[in-house]
Amino acid sequence: MYSTPIVDADFEKVYEPAEDSFLLLDALEQEQAYLQKTFKNPLVVEIGSGSGVVTIFCHKYIIPNGLYITTDVNPHACKSSKATSIKNGGANYLDSIQSDLTTSIRNNQIDIMIFNPPYVPAEEVPEIPQTEDDYKWLDLALLGGPEGMDVTERLLNNFDSILSENGIAYILFCARNKPKEVTEKLKTKGWNSELVINRKAGWEDLSVYRFFRQ
Numbered sequence: 217m218y219s220t221p222i223v224d225a226d227f228e229k230v231y232e233p234a235e236d237s238f239l240l241l242d243a244l245e246q247e248q249a250y251l252q253k254t255f256k257n258p259l260v261v262e263i264g265s266g267s268g269v270v271t272i273f274c275h276k277y278i279i280p281n282g283l284y285i286t287t288d289v290n291p292h293a294c295k296s297s298k299a300t301s302i303k304n305g306g307a308n309y310l311d312s313i314q315s316d317l318t319t320s321i322r323n324n325q326i327d328i329m330i331f332n333p334p335y336v337p338a339e340e341v342p343e344i345p346q347t348e349d350d351y352k353w354l355d356l357a358l359l360g361g362p363e364g365m366d367v368t369e370r371l372l373n374n375f376d377s378i379l380s381e382n383g384i385a386y387i388l389f390c391a392r393n394k395p396k397e398v399t400e401k402l403k404t405k406g407w408n409s410e411l412v413i414n415r416k417a418g419w420e421d422l423s424v425y426r427f428f429r430q
């Protein structure tokens with residue numbers, strides 16, 4: 217059992233690691249042998265990296281020889297991901313880009329994609345604040361539209377053009393996102409999936425799925 221990296225973040229502006237983050241760490245730890253066997257020098261992209269806890273954990277313990285890019289719409293999260301990397305010894309190859317999903321990255325390059333999305337059902341996905349000191353950046357970490365799937369859906373619909381030939385994706389869902397229906401739908405588009413881990417955390421029932429081409 218690896219320890220959780222110490223993060224460098226202002227939790228009034230950046231998502232504080234919580235049960236969902238820790239579930240993702242456990243999922244990656246569980247996948248370590250498979251990942252090390254399958255990928256030599258993969259491009260690993262974490263979308264919505266927040267404090268950077270997941271990426272830094274992955275770099276430190278799971279895939280030390282990967283190239284890493286993190287993206288987040290929240291500029292404070294991008295700075296934190298870099299700062300957390302430095303606090304933990306620094307990664308040789310890690311960049312943080314402020315962008316929507318993977319739109320800043322060339323098509324079909326990503327070998328391993330990781331996303332703990334804003335999955336909480338809410339009336340709508342919040343607007344992106346216009347200034348860095350807006351207090352609403354944190355809302356973007358949680359609120360995912362009526363079924364909590366608005367942001368995740370945009371990603372799932374574009375796996376074909378985002379992931380490399382053997383690319384895979386780890387995505388976290390809560391039960392209200394109806395993950396079984398989501399995985400069935402993805403199957404009709406040529407994407408298989410496997411449940412990596414499931415855990416009840418308080419009132420939430422969280423799962424991480426691995427998606428891969430059929």
Ligand SMILES: C[S@@+](CC[C@H](N)C(=O)[O-])C[C@H]1O[C@@H](n2cnc3c(N)ncnc32)[C@H](O)[C@@H]1O
Binds near residue numbers: 290316356
């Ligand atoms: C639930 S938090 C996860 C943070 C971190 N990965 C963790 O597990 O602790 C979701 C993150 O996604 C970011 N986010 C929300 N919408 C996004 C989008 N369209 N593109 C990139 N990042 C996004 C938020 O700013 C937030 O940092």
